[in-house]
Amino acid sequence: MSGDDLYDAWRRRGAEVEVPADFADRVLAAVRDRQQRDARQFTLRGLLLAVLLSRAGKVGICSLAVAAWVFRVLLLFDVFLSR
Amino acid sequence: VNEDLEVIRRILAGDTDAFRLLVVRYQRPLFCLIRNLVPGPDAEDIAQDVFLAAFANLAGFDQARAGFSTWLFTIARNRCLAALKKRRPVLCARLPERADSRTPEAEASEEEWFRRLDAALEQLPFGQRTAFVLAQMQGLALDEIARIEGVSVGTVKSRLGRARDKLRALLPRPVERS
Numbered sequence: 001m002s003g004d005d006l007y008d009a010w011r012r013r014g015a016e017v018e019v020p021a022d023f024a025d026r027v028l029a030a031v032r033d034r035q036q037r038d039a040r041q042f043t044l045r046g047l048l049l050a051v052l053l054s055r056a057g058k059v060g061i062c063s064l065a066v067a068a069w070v071f072r073v074l075l076l077f078d079v080f081l082s083r
Numbered sequence: 084v085n086e087d088l089e090v091i092r093r094i095l096a097g098d099t100d101a102f103r104l105l106v107v108r109y110q111r112p113l114f115c116l117i118r119n120l121v122p123g124p125d126a127e128d129i130a131q132d133v134f135l136a137a138f139a140n141l142a143g144f145d146q147a148r149a150g151f152s153t154w155l156f157t158i159a160r161n162r163c164l165a166a167l168k169k170r171r172p173v174l175c176a177r178l179p180e181r182a183d184s185r186t187p188e189a190e191a192s193e194e195e196w197f198r199r200l201d202a203a204l205e206q207l208p209f210g211q212r213t214a215f216v217l218a219q220m221q222g223l224a225l226d227e228i229a230r231i232e233g234v235s236v237g238t239v240k241s242r243l244g245r246a247r248d249k250l251r252a253l254l255p256r257p258v259e260r261s
Contacts, residue, residue, distance in 0.1 A: 003254035006193065010200045015220040017114040020127065024106040027134045031102060034135060 087151040094141055106134055109152060112221055113159055119216040120163040122205060129166055133159045149230050156223075156231045160213055167209065196254070203253055211246035214239050219247070 051057035093101040
C-alpha cells in the first residue's frame, strides 16, 4: 500500500467512530438530573429570599443577631467577673 | 441549520425531549473530534459534558454569530483543551522517526502505520491537531474551523499545512496535498 493510500485509509479510519447505542439516552437522563437539581436549588434559594424579604424573616434574623451579640457581651463580662 | 434552530426554539420553550434530536444529529461528529483530540477512555465523558454544557447555555446561543454546529464544536474544542491540560505530560514525547523504505520498517503492517500516525497526531500542537481533525477527518470548511478556533483563516491554513507536513513525513513516500 502506498503512502497516499495509507494516509487516506488512516484519515477514513479516524473519521469512523463508534457511538454507544444508549449515548443519547444517557445524555437526556443527565440533562433531566441537572434540571431537577437546579429546580431544588431554585426552591431553596426562593425560600431563603422569601425569608429574607418578609417582615417576619427580617425581625427573626435581627433578633437572632441581637441575641448572639448579647451572648458575646456576656461572655466578655464573664472573663472579668470570674477572676 | 433551520432544523437546528427549530429544535432549539422547542427546547427553550420547555420541550427537553427535543434535545435528543440535537444529540443524535451531532453525536458522531462530536465523538470523532473528541476521540482524535483526547484519545483514551475520557472521550465519552467529555462528549456528555459538552452536550450538558450546550443544553445549560442554549439560551445564550446566538445564531447571528455562528451556526449551532460551530458553537457546539467550539464548546467541545475548549473542553478537550481543558481535559488535556489536566493530564500529566508524557515524558520524552516526540514524533516517530521517518520511515526508511529500505529497512524492514517498510514492511510494517497497515495497523502499525496507523499506530504511528495516531501517535504523531497526538504529538502535534493542539491548534494543528484540531485544524487537522476538523478539516481532514470531518471535512469542515476553513472559515468554520477559524470560527471554532477563534483565529483567522490564514492561521488555520498554516496550521493545517504544518500538521499535514509532519504526518506526511512519517509515511514511506510523500502524500500529495489535497
